Structure formats: C-alpha cells, structure tokens
Amino acid sequence: MxxxxxxxxxxxxxxxxxxxxxxxxxxxxxxxxxxxGYVEYxxxxxxxxxxxxxxxxxxxxxxxxxxxxxxxxxxxxADLQKLYRILDNQKIISFYDSVLEYNGIIGNExxxxxxxxxxxxxxxxxxxxxxxxxxxxxxxxxxxxxxxxQKLHFVMNDExxxxxxxxxxxxxxxxxxxxxxxxGIVDTGVPQNDEGLxxxxxxxxxxxxxxxxxxxxxxxxxxxxxxxxxxxxEFEAAFKKxxxxxSIKTWExxxxxxxxxxxxxETQFFIISLILGLLIFISLMQTLSTAFLERLDEFxxxxxxxxxxxxxxxMLLCETVFLILFGLAAAxxxxxxxxxxxxxxxxxxxxxxxxxSYPLQFYFVPVKVFxxxxxxIASCFFAVLIPICAICRNTVVRLINHI
Amino acid sequence: MLSICNxxxxxxxxxxxxxxxxxxxxxxxxxxxxxxxxxxxxGKSTFLNVVSGIDFADSGSVKWDTDEITEMTGKQCADFxxxxxxxxxxxxxxxxxxxxxxxxxxxxxxxxxxxxxxxQKMCALFEDFEVGQLMKKKPxxxxxxxxxxxxxxxxxxxxxxxxxxxxxxxSLDRTLSEKVYDYLRNYIKKQNGIGLxxxxxxxxxxxxxxxxxxxxxxxxxxx
Numbered sequence: 001m002x003x004x005x006x007x008x009x010x011x012x013x014x015x016x017x018x019x020x021x022x023x024x025x026x027x028x029x030x031x032x033x034x035x036x037g038y039v040e041y042x043x044x045x046x047x048x049x050x051x052x053x054x055x056x057x058x059x060x061x062x063x064x065x066x067x068x069x070x071x072x073x074x075x076x077x078a079d080l081q082k083l084y085r086i087l088d089n090q091k092i093i094s095f096y097d098s099v100l101e102y103n104g105i106i107g108n109e110x111x112x113x114x115x116x117x118x119x120x121x122x123x124x125x126x127x128x129x130x131x132x133x134x135x136x137x138x139x140x141x142x143x144x145x146x147x148x149x150q151k152l153h154f155v156m157n158d159e160x161x162x163x164x165x166x167x168x169x170x171x172x173x174x175x176x177x178x179x180x181x182x183x184g185i186v187d188t189g190v191p192q193n194d195e196g197l198x199x200x201x202x203x204x205x206x207x208x209x210x211x212x213x214x215x216x217x218x219x220x221x222x223x224x225x226x227x228x229x230x231x232x233x234e235f236e237a238a239f240k241k242x243x244x245x246x247s248i249k250t251w252e253x254x255x256x257x258x259x260x261x262x263x264x265x266e267t268q269f270f271i272i273s274l275i276l277g278l279l280i281f282i283s284l285m286q287t288l289s290t291a292f293l294e295r296l297d298e299f300x301x302x303x304x305x306x307x308x309x310x311x312x313x314x315m316l317l318c319e320t321v322f323l324i325l326f327g328l329a330a331a332x333x334x335x336x337x338x339x340x341x342x343x344x345x346x347x348x349x350x351x352x353x354x355x356x357s358y359p360l361q362f363y364f365v366p367v368k369v370f371x372x373x374x375x376x377i378a379s380c381f382f383a384v385l386i387p388i389c390a391i392c393r394n395t396v397v398r399l400i401n402h403i
Numbered sequence: 404m405l406s407i408c409n410x411x412x413x414x415x416x417x418x419x420x421x422x423x424x425x426x427x428x429x430x431x432x433x434x435x436x437x438x439x440x441x442x443x444x445x446g447k448s449t450f451l452n453v454v455s456g457i458d459f460a461d462s463g464s465v466k467w468d469t470d471e472i473t474e475m476t477g478k479q480c481a482d483f484x485x486x487x488x489x490x491x492x493x494x495x496x497x498x499x500x501x502x503x504x505x506x507x508x509x510x511x512x513x514x515x516x517x518x519x520x521x522x523q524k525m526c527a528l529f530e531d532f533e534v535g536q537l538m539k540k541k542p543x544x545x546x547x548x549x550x551x552x553x554x555x556x557x558x559x560x561x562x563x564x565x566x567x568x569x570x571x572x573x574s575l576d577r578t579l580s581e582k583v584y585d586y587l588r589n590y591i592k593k594q595n596g597i598g599l600x601x602x603x604x605x606x607x608x609x610x611x612x613x614x615x616x617x618x619x620x621x622x623x624x625x626x
Contacts, residue, residue: 002512002513002515006512006513009501009505010500013498013500013501013505014500297496298498298499300496301492301496301498302509302513303457303481304455304457304484304490304492304496305484305485305490305509305510305513305557306481306482306483306484306485306486306510306513306514306561307481307485307513308477308478308481308482309477309478309481310478395457395458395459396452396457396458397452397457397458400457400492400496
C-alpha cells in the first residue's frame with residue numbers, strides 16, 4: 001500500500017511533468033482513435049453508400065448478368081410474384097425493391113443528352129435530392145443527376161411544372177416517348193454517375209415503356225450484412241428448389257471497384273498507421289523513459305536509504321500504471337470533447353474521388369478502443385524498461401551520481 | 404562492533420586500475436566515533452560507500468556486529484541500511500521535488516511508520532536541529548547549511564545504530580558544527596552505536612574517539 005502511496009506522491013511532487021505525460025498519453029490514444037475513425041468510417045461509409053444505392057444483394061434473371069443480346073433480361077410479372085413469395089418469408093430481409101432499368105435520350109429546348117434510368121417502387125428510399133423534392137412511390141415525376149441538369153442547362157425553380165422529354169426503346173413496343181415533370185436534382189457525390197442519372201418510379205418507367213409488371217432486378221436489403229454470404233446461399237438453394245432462373249450478386253460483386261479502392265485505401269492507411277504508430281511509440285518511449293531516467297539519482301538515494309531495487313522497480317511500475325490510467329481517462333475526455341467539437345463545427349473530410357464530405361469521427365468501438373489502449377500501455381511499459389534496466393545495472397553510487 | 408578486514412576497492416578507469424581502498428583493516432568499538440580525514444580523492448567517500456553497502460568491495464570483509472555486508476544480497480543490504488544505518492551524503496542528495504519534511508521523513512515512510520509516528524519524530528528532530536520553520540520548503544529554497552541539517556535529520560529518522568557521514572559540517576559555521584557534533588556524539592553514546600565521520604573540519608577533534616587519515620586508499624591511524 002505504501003508503495004502505491006509513494007508512487008502517487010512521486011507523481012504529485014512532479015506535477016508539471018506528470019501532467020505533460022498524461023497529456024501525451026491522452027493525445028496519443030486520441031490520435032489513434034481519430035485516425036482509426038477516419039479509416040473505419042471511410043471504409044464503412046463507402047460500403048454503406050454502395051449498399052444504400054444498390055442493396056445488399058440483387059436478384060435478376062441469369063441472362064441479365066450475362067447480358068446475352070438475344071435473351072430476355074427482364075423479370076416478368078409471374079416470376080416476380082414467385083420471387084416476392086420467397087422474399088416475404090425471410091426475416092433477415094429488412095426491405096426489398098424492384099427496379100426497372102431503361103435508357104435513352106433526354107432533352108429540352110436547350111439540349112439533349114443520353115440518360116440511364118432506374119425506376120424504383122420506392123425511389124425515396126434510395127435517393128435524396130440536393131434541389132427540389134424527391135419522388136415518392138405514387139409520383140409520376142423524375143429526378144435527374146446534377147451533372148445531367150447542367151448539360152441540359154436545366155435550373156430548378158418553383159414556377160410551375162418543369163418538363164423534360166424522354167425517348168427510349170421498349171422491348172415490347174419499340175420506340176416510346178414521353179414528357180415528365182422534374183421533381184428534383186440529385187447529387188450522388190460521384191460526378192460520373194450524375195452525368196446521365198435519372199430516377200423515377202417503376203410505374204412511371206412501365207408506363208413510358210408500355211409494359212406490364214416487370215423488373216430488371218430486385219434489390220434486397222438485409223438487417224445485417226454480416227450474414228450476406230449465408231443468405232445468398234440460402235436463396236440460391238431456394239431458387240434451385242423452385243426451379244427459378246434467378247441468380248444473385250452481392251453488393252461486393254456488383255461493385256468490383258469497392259475492393260480495389262478499399263485495398264488501395266487499406267494500403268495507404270496501413271502505411272500511415274505505421275508512421276503514426278511509430279511516432280506515438282517513439283514519443284512515448286522518449287518522453288516517458290527520459291522522465292524516469294532523469295530521476296535515477298532519486299532512485300539511487302532511495303535505494304541508499306533502504307529501499308531494495310525490486311521495490312523501486314515496483315514503485316516505478318505503479319507510477320506508470322497511474323500515468324496510463326490518468327492518461328487513458330484523459331484520452332476518453334479529450335476524444336469525447338474533440339468529437340463534440342467536430343460535430344459542433346461540422347468538421348468534414350472528403351474521401352479521395354468523392355465530392356461529398358463526411359464528418360470526422362472518433363472511433364469509439366470497444367475492440368478498437370481496446371487495441372488503442374493496448375498499444376499505449378505496451379508503449380508505456382516498453383518506455384519504463386529503459387530506466388528499469390538502468391536501475392538494475394547500476395550500483396547505488398552510480399545511480400546517485402547519474403546525471 | 405565494526406570489523407573491517409583487508410578491504411579493497413578498485414576502479415577501472417579506461418585501461419588503468421585505481422586502488423581507491425587498499426587493504427584497509429579497522430575495528431571500531433560500540434559507542435565510538437571515528438574521524439577519517441585525508442586529501443581529496445584519497446578514497447574516503449568510497450570507503451564510506453563500501454562499508455555502508457551502497458558500493459561493492461572487490462575483496463575483504465565488513466562486519467557490523469553480526470551483519471557481514473560483503474556477503475549480503477542487495478535486498479539485505481538495503482534492509483540493513485533502512486533499519487540500522489544512517490547515511491549523510493556529501494552533496495545531501497535531497498529530492499528536489501519534495502519539501503524538507505517529506506525528504507527527512509522518507510526513511511520512515513519506506514519503513515512503513517504511521518503518520519503519527521512520522522510527525523512526532525520529525526517535529527522533535529526539526530526542533531533539535533533548529534529547522535522547524537523550514538518543513539514546507541523545497542531544497543531549492545534552502546541554504547547549504549539548512550540542506551545539510553535536513554540530510555542529517557533524514558539519516559537519524561529511523562534511529563540507526565550506525566551513522567556514516569561524509570563532510571557532515573562542510574556547509575555549517577563553527578558554532579553550528581559544534582552543536583551538530585555534540586548532538587551526534589550524544590546520540591551515538593546513547594545508542595551505543597558507531598559513528599564514521601569523514602571530515603576536513605577541525606571542530607570534530609573534540610568529539611571523535613579515534614582519528615584516521617586516508618592516503619591514496621590506505622587508512623592509517625593518526626597519532
């Protein structure tokens with residue numbers, strides 16, 4: 001008990017140095033949490049973006065994925081009903097939506113451009129708008145991409161209905177034309193997407209194309225994406241059992257660029273993490289070991305008075321534990337305050353290749369917090385090894401005369 | 404009784420071997436104060452370091468009553484110093500960050516004395532050495548003489564039987580030196596202990612029972 005008291009007193013006697021060390025530990029742990037937040041939220045944000053727009057998985061006819069020119073790529077009404085019956089029985093599914101793809105030329109009195117459109121049963125669940133209002137399942141308007149709007153010199157205003165003309169090709173009736181009012185403009189954050197993006201309800205698409213109930217694919221959203229591959233296997237087994245010509249692609253298979261971008265980011269993050277880790281490790285090692293090394297004469301005096309080396313080492317470790325505990329508590333406070341600061345001042349980051357910024361976040365996930373704590377603790381104990389070695393190696397006289 | 408027999412301490416400086424203490428033999432009876440003098444670098448401080456166990460002897464034996472220092476482990480040595488041996492260092496070796504009271508009370512804290520015991524003992528010693536008003540002051544705020552007295556109080560904190568002091572009155576004036584020597588002589592006699600004082604101060608002459616001179620590591624009795 002007296003050792004703990006002595007260790008505590010030693011920290012108290014060296015108040016300024018102790019505060020500096022606690023702050024260093026706090027900032028080190030906070031920096032790790034912040035950087036992990038950047039890494040994890042970048043990855044998770046990118047994945048969430050993909051899943052939000054494409055679903056956890058998509059179910060379509062085999063021929064849809066093969067893109068065979070002479071085969072049917074659209075799911076007809078009968079097959080859609082069979083598919084809905086299977087999906088309705090799955091509790092893991094949070095939501096599904098049928099999508100009809102179509103494309104063609106869009107134009108107004110100013111200009112014309114190519115568009116690629118998606119008609120959703122519930123478009124409001126997939127896309128918000130940057131201008132105007134989103135379209136809902138009962139609406140018959142359209143939403144266009146921000147870059148497409150620029151191409152058409154289209155400006156949203158509140159004065160009356162603003163129309164754009166669409167020309168497309170229906171597999172059933174051939175060329176089809178229609179004029180639709182523009183409800184809003186969407187900005188997905190990826191300019192290449194917004195160049196020709198058009199969103200409507202599936203009903204609007206069906207009416208333009210003069211088709212009955214049909215869909216290019218069904219987007220399925222799961223409650224949890226951790227079981228994605230198991231669910232995919234279950235569905236494939238169900239399709240096989242019911243002799244349905246469907247196949248499934250997960251969001252990862254649908255977005256091969258995700259893996260490439262993610263791998264690239266991971267490599268970058270790994271290198272930066274290594275540098276950050278090294279910097280933190282060296283600064284903790286240097287500062288903490290120096291703080292103890294410059295007290296070697298004190299330890300020598302204490303040993304001369306009558307405290308054995310082993311007890312001095314235990315006292316040193318107690319001091320380190322105190323510093324770590326206070327440092328980590330301070331890290332928690334600093335991180336929470338910084339998190340609030342980031343939120344209040346809305347400090348954002350823009351991942352590479354994106355035009356939309358995301359708020360900076362501290363990564364308060366138990367496992368990662370535990371890893372950060374472990375790293376800081378390990379660095380601190382490594383740092384204490386140096387003075388401990390010095391205490392063990394030197395006689396009392398050499399410790400007292402240590403400068 | 405202190406019995407030192409053929410004590411040798413060597414220093415290896417680069418490729419040179421320096422004999423800091425050479426074949427020292429000495430016997431000190433209980434209740435005696437031994438004064439050791441000598442030129443700078445003669446090996447006086449090294450001698451005190453070795454006999455107190457804070458440095459190792461290369462050969463020979465140092466026996467304090469039944470305690471053979473040269474055969475003790477580091478832990479046993481530390482325990483011996485804590486309970487039986489008070490040390491006053493030439494440069495005081497006070498903790499810079501602790502006040503005079505905490506510095507002086509350190510041996511008692513290490514020994515595990517209660518707050519009350521520490522307080523009582525310290526108050527008495529601080530009064531005896533006329534530094535009662537300095538308890539809360541840090542070493543940086545103290546004069547050399549004040550630091551010296553705090554270091555002496557620290558050495559006496561655990562009522563040691565043996566007292567080893569290196570230039571104990573170097574920073575004190577004549578009057579204060581005599582007071583300190585008088586106090587320590589009475590203390591040693593009362594404890595029936597042993598005092599080994601390294602000093603250049605002639606004031607000690609009246610208080611020491613024996614005088615030795617250290618010449619190039621050799622201890623010779625003064626006549």
